[in-house]
Ligand SMILES: NC(=O)C1=CN([C@@H]2O[C@H](COP(=O)(O)OP(=O)(O)OC[C@H]3O[C@@H](n4cnc5c(N)ncnc54)[C@H](O)[C@@H]3O)[C@@H](O)[C@H]2O)C=CC1
């Protein structure tokens with residue numbers, strides 16, 4: 329198969345969908361890889377390293393996009409929709425529940441849209457989301473700590489406190505991969521940490537992992553209201569796979585937080601869990617203030633630590649790319665139920681239920697469509 333790797337164009341998105349090691353793996357299996365010139369520079373990979381691994385360097389995005397399968401990191405931006413065409417296999421993060429225009433473009437152009445974030449194993453884990461959630465979770469705590477500093481617009485709180493002065497309070501809403509990693513770093517910083525989740529089993533696991541260094545709370549409006557009101561930093565880390573994030577923190581709850589408090593809504597890529605995270609921010613301009621509270625809502629947080637993130641992402645995506653390239657997407661997805669769950673759009677149909685529900689669109693069962701091919 330011919331695989332194209334365009335350079336990412338989102339603000340400060342320095343990750344790339346393939347490392348030279350990934351190229352070598354695909355080349356060894358007989359595939360051709362076309363990498364846009366300088367696509368890997370932000371992650372520390374030069375064109376020469378890709379060439380040594382067997383890639384062809386192409387001078388523009390169009391040449392990368394004209395290949396049979398395109399691998400990216402972030403969802404395509406409107407200026408990339410132009411490259412869509414029937415039968416193109418697009419393997420990347422898509423976050424379609426928060427992207428009505430992109431969903432429409434993929435349907436209209438009959439693109440085979442395979443989303444990293446909905447590939448799901450039998451145990452419900454999301455193997456192609458996990459490493460980036462680990463990165464974003466760890467970053468969330470350190471970013472929150474930074475924006476609590478006075479020169480950064482915060483209330484001037486040191487999360488660790490000092491002897492004789494109380495520690496800062498952090499509430500993490502959603503105790504999955506992002507939440508666990510955010511908690512790990514917040515505990516390391518010395519904060520007083522509370523994790524809120526809806527799943528009692530998950531709360532038990534978190535209690536086993538962290539013991540008395542965290543408080544756990546069942547997710548309900550009353551607990552969230554109280555925890556948010558008492559917190560210096562609130563981190564949004566809820567996910568319902570494929571669906572728009574539930575708005576768990578109301579405008580009134582944010583209004584009740586003291587000035588200079590901080591919100592880091594990691595779940596913004598699925599629309600965000602705060603009623604007040606009504607926009608996506610960028611690494612260039614990462615926060616805005618509403619009701620005196622700083623809101624950080626960057627949808628590509630791992631793009632700021634591209635070396636770590638690119639290697640972490642491609643460690644998990646390349647084995648799936650190899651299956652798609654070796655067998656073609658129909659056979660690969662019929663053979664592998666986890667990969668099949670990644671297909672969000674096919675032949676002009678929406679094939680992921682939560683995405684269809686988010687946009688009030690008709691849902692078509694992917695297995696039947698694949699079997700009829
Ligand atoms: N902004 C960024 O750059 C990045 C954003 N993310 C996003 O972060 C979000 C979280 O991802 P993961 O931690 O990997 O998901 P996950 O599936 O590991 O964890 C989600 C957690 O939310 C909990 N949950 C569901 N409904 C809830 C409710 N009503 N109240 C409280 N908890 C609830 C689940 O029980 C689960 O423990 C996703 O939207 C993901 O796409 C991930 C990486 C980077």
Ligand SMILES: CC(=O)C(=O)O
Pocket residue numbers: 402421445457460461597627628629630631
């Ligand atoms: C998951 C995601 O949105 C990211 O890594 O940018």
